[in-house]
Amino acid sequence: MIIKPHRGQPLWIAFLLHRISGLGLAIFLPFHFYLLGLALEQTETMDGLLRWSDYPLVKFAEFGLVFLLAVHMFGGLRLLALEFLPWSNRQKTLAASAVAISFLLALGFLMRAV
Amino acid sequence: MQESTDILEVGVWRGDASGGQLVSYQVPRQSSQTILDVVTWIQRELDPGLSYRFSCRVGMCGSCAMMVNGIPRWTCRTHVQKVVQDNRLTIEPMRNMPVIKDLVSNMDEFFAKWKLAEGQFHGRKTRYDPIEPLLPDSPRRLAASAAIECINCGICYASCDVVSWNPAYLGPAALNRAWSLVNDERDIGQQSRLNAIAADAGCHNCHSHANCATYCPNELNPTASIAGLKRLAARAAFAGKI
Amino acid sequence: MAGFRLYLLQRITAMIMAPLVILHLGVMIFAIQGGLDSAEILSRTQGSFFWGTSYGLFVLAVSIHAAIGIRVVLFEWASFRGVLLNIISWLVFVVLITMGARAVYAVVA
Numbered sequence: 030m031i032i033k034p035h036r037g038q039p040l041w042i043a044f045l046l047h048r049i050s051g052l053g054l055a056i057f058l059p060f061h062f063y064l065l066g067l068a069l070e071q072t073e074t075m076d077g078l079l080r081w082s083d084y085p086l087v088k089f090a091e092f093g094l095v096f097l098l099a100v101h102m103f104g105g106l107r108l109l110a111l112e113f114l115p116w117s118n119r120q121k122t123l124a125a126s127a128v129a130i131s132f133l134l135a136l137g138f139l140m141r142a143v
Numbered sequence: 144m145q146e147s148t149d150i151l152e153v154g155v156w157r158g159d160a161s162g163g164q165l166v167s168y169q170v171p172r173q174s175s176q177t178i179l180d181v182v183t184w185i186q187r188e189l190d191p192g193l194s195y196r197f198s199c200r201v202g203m204c205g206s207c208a209m210m211v212n213g214i215p216r217w218t219c220r221t222h223v224q225k226v227v228q229d230n231r232l233t234i235e236p237m238r239n240m241p242v243i244k245d246l247v248s249n250m251d252e253f254f255a256k257w258k259l260a261e262g263q264f265h266g267r268k269t270r271y272d273p274i275e276p277l278l279p280d281s282p283r284r285l286a287a288s289a290a291i292e293c294i295n296c297g298i299c300y301a302s303c304d305v306v307s308w309n310p311a312y313l314g315p316a317a318l319n320r321a322w323s324l325v326n327d328e329r330d331i332g333q334q335s336r337l338n339a340i341a342a343d344a345g346c347h348n349c350h351s352h353a354n355c356a357t358y359c360p361n362e363l364n365p366t367a368s369i370a371g372l373k374r375l376a377a378r379a380a381f382a383g384k385i
Numbered sequence: 386m387a388g389f390r391l392y393l394l395q396r397i398t399a400m401i402m403a404p405l406v407i408l409h410l411g412v413m414i415f416a417i418q419g420g421l422d423s424a425e426i427l428s429r430t431q432g433s434f435f436w437g438t439s440y441g442l443f444v445l446a447v448s449i450h451a452a453i454g455i456r457v458v459l460f461e462w463a464s465f466r467g468v469l470l471n472i473i474s475w476l477v478f479v480v481l482i483t484m485g486a487r488a489v490y491a492v493v494a
Contacts, residue, residue, distance in 0.1 A: 034213030035238075035302050040353040052458065055451045058481060062444075065488035072423040079421050091417075095410065102406045105399050111351055112370045112396075113377075138414050308461035347392035376389055377396075385389070 046128070047104040050097040057094060095138045099131030149230060151223065153181055155193065156235040159244045165233065172230070178218035179207050182234060182246065195246040202360070205296025209246050210235040215301040217360050237301040253297055253316070260317035261339045264324060265332030275329055287326035290319050290368045292361045299355035299365050311344040315355035315365030318346055322368035325375060334384070337376065341385045346372040391453050398450040405443045430492040437493040444485030452478035 067075035081087050107127050149172035154165040168185050179197055186193040198206040202220040209218050212226055212233050223232070240248035257263075268275060277284060299315040300306055306314050321340050324330050340346045346369045355365040379385045416425070430436040456474040459465040465473065 035215065035354055035358070036304065036352075038354070038357050040351065040357075041304075044350050044352050048458065051451075051454050055455055055477070058447070058451065059484055062481070062484035062488040066484065066491045068423050068427060069487070069491035069494070072427075075423045079423065082417070082421055095413070098406065098410065102403060106403060108351060109396065109399065111366075112373050134410060138410075138417075305461070341389045343388040345389065347389045373392075377393060380389065380393060 043104060043107070043127075046100055047108070050101040050104070053097045054094075054101060057097075092135055092138060096131060096135035099134045100128060103127035103131050151181065151227065152231045153185065154231070154233045155182070155185065155246070156242075157193070157245050158242065160242055163242070163245075165235075172223065174224075176223045178209070178211050178216070178221045178223060178226070178232070178234065181223065181232065182209075182218060193246070194244040203294075205294045205298075205360070208237055208296045208298050208301070210238055210301065215298040215358055217296065217298070220360060237297055239301050239303065239306045240297065248297075250297060253300055253314070254295070256313045256317045256344075257295070257320060259339060259344070260313045260321040261332060261336035262317050262320035262324065264327065265330050267331045268329070277328070283326040283328060286371065287323045290323040290326075290363060290365075293319055293323075293363055294361065296360070298358050298360060299363075302354035302358045304352055304354065305348050305350060309344075309348055312348045313340070313344050313346075315349075315369065318349070318372060319355075319363060319365040319368040322371050325372070337379055337385055340372045341376040341379065346376060349373075391456070395450060395453045398446040398453075401446045402443065402450065405439060405446070408439060409443070426492060431494070433493060437489065440489045440493075441486070444482060444489055448478050448481035448485060451481055 064075065064078055067078070082091065104127055107123050110123070151170045151172045153168045153170050155168060157163050157166045168189055170181050170184055173180070179200060182193070182195050183197075186195065195209070196206045197219065198204045200207070200219045202217055205217060207218045208215060210216075210233075211218065211221055212228065214226075215237060216226075218234075226232070234246065236242050236246045236248040240250060240253060243249050279285075279288070293316060295316060297316065299319070303312075303315055305312050318340060321336055325333065325336060330336075349366065349369045351366050351370070353364075353366045356363070356367070359365070376385065416429075430440075452474050455477050456470060459470060459473060
């Protein structure tokens, strides 16, 4: 995907990340709710599906999901600050820090998981 | 002026409302050459039928705004050496506006949105009333002053993706002006302005991409102005005023 | 629902969810240690008023937030308008809140 020249700047990338992560989470959620709903009547099926989380590829996917959640939330907090608090030009630094913190969180998840 | 033997390959969009394409021209490269110089040279030496806008040619009026290598700029203030890639340039009419001819775009809708956002001043005093004292460093006046230098060049509007995706969206310039008037204590049209900026085409459409702030040649920040409008409208919504 | 009110609802649900997301991230990092199975999850959540209300609120907020978010994306990137846009937005909300409520009930009951 080639990004048009007027879009390459950091705050636009932050927007794109926020939108993509939101879409990813929205698609993931019904599957997540389905899995948890299995606890009602079908705990054996649930345990069977949970065993998939032992596989490294699945752990990597879970890491991705946690990253998406952290990115979306910290990006959202950045937006809330931008819109509702007195504004300054530190936004680019904050955007970068937001992604960094989410990555660290996701890393923490991965390290505990392995 | 020093001449060099370099030749610029310049792609200029030619056409009108029914369509068009990039046409290649070869322009001699010179030191201290602006994009406006390039366009003018093409029109004088190669094709007198090339249509383009300019006025002051010194970076004050904003008339010469065009897309240069995909980015909206004042062409009189854009030096070729700053933007040229491999001796190539691409010059197109402003994005998000219908084309009239070649590099001239139709700004009717841009100005219509200015009005829709209540971007004009509504005063109550006449010339016979005493002059209203305004402190230049009151918080509201500072906020208005920070946004007031807009000369309607349309660069922010051309760079805004929300305008591309939502044709009804009022856009950064109109909303920025509305914000400067919101902070003008002499203005008596604040309720209608509030209704305008909180309407379906209003400030909440902004996703803070900040292309507008990035490319505004006057270093204005419509994103921050629009954030101010969001705060204003939110307070008004909770107070039942909209 | 008017555009600006939807925007406010989006921001409000976001603010409600911020502490809940932190809670959820913390729970996940803790829970997956030593493997994950249904018994472990249920031992923590079953009969718990705290988990019931926390996750119940989370489900309500995310259903609203995601539905509005999807609505904006469909409007801007797929040019959906009018009745179709409203139907799909409501559909997203209904799917998420019914599946989510069931999930909360499943682990808390």
